[in-house]
Amino acid sequence: MNDADIARYRALFPVLERVTYLNPGTYGPLSTRVADALREWTTMLELEGPYSPIAEQRGHEAYEATRAKLAALLGAEPSEIALTRSVTDGTNIVAHGLRWQPGDEIILSDKEHESGWVNWQVAAQRHGATVKVLALANDEEELLRRLEALLTPRTRIVFMSHVSCITGLRIPAARLAKLVHDRGALFMLDGAHGAGQIPVDVRALGCDFYTGCGHKWLMGPQGTGYLYIAKERLEEVESVWVGWGSRAAGKGPGDAQLVWAEGNRRFECATRLWGIYAALGVAVDLIQEVGVERIEARVRELVGPFKRELAALPGMELQTPHAPHLSAGLVRLSFRGYDHDQLARRYEDQRMLFQYSRFEDGAQTIRFAVAYFMRPEELQRALDFLRRCAP
Numbered sequence: 001m002n003d004a005d006i007a008r009y010r011a012l013f014p015v016l017e018r019v020t021y022l023n024p025g026t027y028g029p030l031s032t033r034v035a036d037a038l039r040e041w042t043t044m045l046e047l048e049g050p051y052s053p054i055a056e057q058r059g060h061e062a063y064e065a066t067r068a069k070l071a072a073l074l075g076a077e078p079s080e081i082a083l084t085r086s087v088t089d090g091t092n093i094v095a096h097g098l099r100w101q102p103g104d105e106i107i108l109s110d111k112e113h114e115s116g117w118v119n120w121q122v123a124a125q126r127h128g129a130t131v132k133v134l135a136l137a138n139d140e141e142e143l144l145r146r147l148e149a150l151l152t153p154r155t156r157i158v159f160m161s162h163v164s165c166i167t168g169l170r171i172p173a174a175r176l177a178k179l180v181h182d183r184g185a186l187f188m189l190d191g192a193h194g195a196g197q198i199p200v201d202v203r204a205l206g207c208d209f210y211t212g213c214g215h216k217w218l219m220g221p222q223g224t225g226y227l228y229i230a231k232e233r234l235e236e237v238e239s240v241w242v243g244w245g246s247r248a249a250g251k252g253p254g255d256a257q258l259v260w261a262e263g264n265r266r267f268e269c270a271t272r273l274w275g276i277y278a279a280l281g282v283a284v285d286l287i288q289e290v291g292v293e294r295i296e297a298r299v300r301e302l303v304g305p306f307k308r309e310l311a312a313l314p315g316m317e318l319q320t321p322h323a324p325h326l327s328a329g330l331v332r333l334s335f336r337g338y339d340h341d342q343l344a345r346r347y348e349d350q351r352m353l354f355q356y357s358r359f360e361d362g363a364q365t366i367r368f369a370v371a372y373f374m375r376p377e378e379l380q381r382a383l384d385f386l387r388r389c390a391p
């Protein structure tokens with residue numbers, strides 16, 4: 001990606017002229033294309049009416065086109081994709097849909113988002129399963145050894161983030177999936193920080209389930225997500241929330257014979273804001289236009305030196321591996337004694353967006369999320385700011 005490419009892509013994100021945007025890890029910025037798609041949809045509803053043939057037709061077509069676009073991005077078939085509202089929706093669909101047996105074991109890593117463990121915990125409590133916790137290791141072989149030691153004949157599923165939101169570790173997913181499958185268990189990835197910033201081929205990775213969202217690295221609208229369920233696994237996941245969208249209708253009340261909509265549509269039970277899925281499709285188009293391999297390469301180029309310079313700051317502890325194949329655009333740092341007031345006012349004073357927290361014991365942490373359209377000068381700006389905040 002040369003400077004002219006970067007300038008062209010940056011021009012699609014007006015916020016980048018105003019803000020040093022280092023947080024697509026929470027919400028990606030909206031491109032003018034996505035914003036236009038949202039505006040066009042709303043205008044059409046306003047002028048034609050939501051129940052007009054044109055709105056119905058466009059909504060349906062765009063929705064299905066987006067399903068196909070996500071399938072292409074993930075290396076899946078369209079019928080293996082359910083469109084959801086969030087990463088969390090997808091995790092819940094699987095956690096509450098699997099037919100559990102008492103004594104089943106669920107393995108989760110210790111570095112998951114809250115939405116990557118509460119749902120499993122609740123499912124385990126409801127069904128007499130147990131949750132075992134895998135301590136993530138940045139060393140690939142050690143991670144495999146630790147997982148191997150936790151797997152038993154009772155292990156039903158292993159769930160982990162493709163890229164941990166806590167440490168930024170990009171797990172060696174294909175090797176882990178193979179180990180899990182060799183032991184007869186299922187493997188699910190939380191792809192909140194996967195698809196969009198790194199290449200994802202669900203078949204090559206060997207995962208049974210992959211849940212993701214539109215609003216982070218795909219730079220799509222909030223309220224959009226997707227869930228891949230490998231077609232071989234579809235019948236193992238019961239659709240628990242059902243309605244007209246899932247076609248879970250018999251002849252009427254009292255008739256329990258259910259007829260499901262095709263493939264993963266059975267998990268889409270009711271009315272959606274169809275236009276946001278149309279806009280998600282536009283966001284995926286841009287990712288494909290830029291190219292996920294090029295995005296990954298560009299982010300590597302930016303993040304390698306950035307991590308080295310960050311790690312050299314006084315008292316900084318880098319939580320994210322340096323190795324490019326074990327990391328992506330998320331960079332987590334722990335430290336103490338940096339100027340809290342300045343850091344807390346990073347947006348107001350510096351027009352800089354990144355995650356920052358200080359805990360009761362005084363420990364501080366920052367998470368940068370570096371997208372392909374960032375410039376090295378912007379990362380230098382963040383480094384200079386941290387130098388000014390250093391103790």
Ligand SMILES: Cc1ncc(COP(=O)(O)O)c(C=O)c1O
Nearest residue numbers: 086087088113115161165192213
């Ligand atoms: C790893 C991970 N999983 C799940 C979530 C929750 O995402 P959503 O709000 O789309 O469910 C996040 C959000 O930050 C996340 O980082």
